[in-house]
Amino acid sequence: MSDKPEARLNLTKATVLLLQNNQAELDIMGQVFIGFGVKAIRKCLTLKDADDCIKSGIGFDLVVVDCDMPGGAGFDFVSRLRRLEDNENRLAPIVLVSGHTVPSSIAKARDCGANFVVAKPITPKVMFDRVMWLARDNRQFVVSDGYSGPDRRHKTFGPPAGTKGRRHDDVSAKLSNVAAGPDMSQDDIDAMLNPKRAAL
Amino acid sequence: MNPGKTFKYENRLAKSVVSSGGLSATEALKRAEAAVEQVREPTLAEIDASLKEIYGLGDDLQGADTAGEEALQRMYACANRVVAMGGVFGLGELGQAAYSLCELVSRFQTLDRFHWNMIRVHLDGLKLLRNPADHPAAIRTEVLSGLRQLATSVN
Numbered sequence: 052m053s054d055k056p057e058a059r060l061n062l063t064k065a066t067v068l069l070l071q072n073n074q075a076e077l078d079i080m081g082q083v084f085i086g087f088g089v090k091a092i093r094k095c096l097t098l099k100d101a102d103d104c105i106k107s108g109i110g111f112d113l114v115v116v117d118c119d120m121p122g123g124a125g126f127d128f129v130s131r132l133r134r135l136e137d138n139e140n141r142l143a144p145i146v147l148v149s150g151h152t153v154p155s156s157i158a159k160a161r162d163c164g165a166n167f168v169v170a171k172p173i174t175p176k177v178m179f180d181r182v183m184w185l186a187r188d189n190r191q192f193v194v195s196d197g198y199s200g201p202d203r204r205h206k207t208f209g210p211p212a213g214t215k216g217r218r219h220d221d222v223s224a225k226l227s228n229v230a231a232g233p234d235m236s237q238d239d240i241d242a243m244l245n246p247k248r249a250a251l
Numbered sequence: 252m253n254p255g256k257t258f259k260y261e262n263r264l265a266k267s268v269v270s271s272g273g274l275s276a277t278e279a280l281k282r283a284e285a286a287v288e289q290v291r292e293p294t295l296a297e298i299d300a301s302l303k304e305i306y307g308l309g310d311d312l313q314g315a316d317t318a319g320e321e322a323l324q325r326m327y328a329c330a331n332r333v334v335a336m337g338g339v340f341g342l343g344e345l346g347q348a349a350y351s352l353c354e355l356v357s358r359f360q361t362l363d364r365f366h367w368n369m370i371r372v373h374l375d376g377l378k379l380l381r382n383p384a385d386h387p388a389a390i391r392t393e394v395l396s397g398l399r400q401l402a403t404s405v406n
Contacts, residue, residue, distance in 0.1 A: 187265070198255075
């Protein structure tokens with residue numbers, strides 16, 4: 052048994068922005084973060100409200116965005132935020148929350164610059180785990196013509212298998228078929244965004 | 252083409268991980284669950300309102316050979332709300348049935364198909380799983396398995 056003390060979260064000074072598609076989901080999410088000790092929560096139901104918050108001068112420690120907004124607006128919001136060069140919120144940790152999840156949505160989530168995608172329903176347990184992940188996320192930030200956000204490579208691919216210099220934890224470029232069916236579970240989503248289950 | 256740049260940056264959440272003070276996972280979850288409990292009634296009311304709308308759309312589509320895009324999109328949006336909220340207050344299986352309905356509608360939209368009976372079976376499943384305590388777990392599992400098979404058979 053490890054003697055390492057259990058990690059604790061102190062979110063009393065954190066400022067969180069929540070953008071959700073409907074009031075009931077927004078209220079649930081707000082209650083989760085109140086329970087976690089967050090005092091400053093900005094709750095938004097519309098993109099305009101969220102855009103105004105981002106540009107208000109407030110620095111957010113966490114942004115939670117609903118994938119299920121009409122027309123993929125949540126993805127566009129994240130993409131836009133990641134490209135705001137003169138705004139400190141560009142670098143904020145971003146969690147996308149998604150209901151019915153199709154693989155194309157997960158690719159959009161990865162490519163818009165979010166740190167993680169979490170499958171609904173959002174329970175306190177799931178959200179606490181993801182906040183802890185986010186707090187320990189030390190990926191670098193990438194800015195290019197086609198992408199702005201955390202480095203999508205969680206591990207280096209390294210040289211090809213069998214080649215001198217390849218390390219035991221290098222990831223193959225060939226990813227395994229992460230989803231057995233059309234419905235993607237949280238594990239499937241995690242595997243797609245964090246390819247620990249890649250075929251080596 | 253711009254080759255792009257990579258740089259390290261301060262993770263603003265990192266300072267929230269502490270070894271003393273703050274909340275342990277156990278404490279945080281207990282407090283969050285108590286806080287979420289405060290919105291139980293309005294959330295269940297929202298779930299029921301979404302189900303009512305789904306059933307109403309189902310009535311409109313009853314026996315139809317085709318379905319309008321708007322009706323399917325509304326049904327998808329309502330079912331997706333149930334996906335989001337069902338599992339928060341012990342209606343996880345209802346949420347899974349709603350997920351299956353989302354999958355079915357999504358496939359109908361993508362493949363330009365429609366089968367009323369497949370919708371009907373999902374509506375029956377939703378009605379059954381809204382009150383899970385009234386039905387044995389084995390029955391609920393079978394219902395969900397059947398719905399899932401039905402939805403994924405559209406390809």
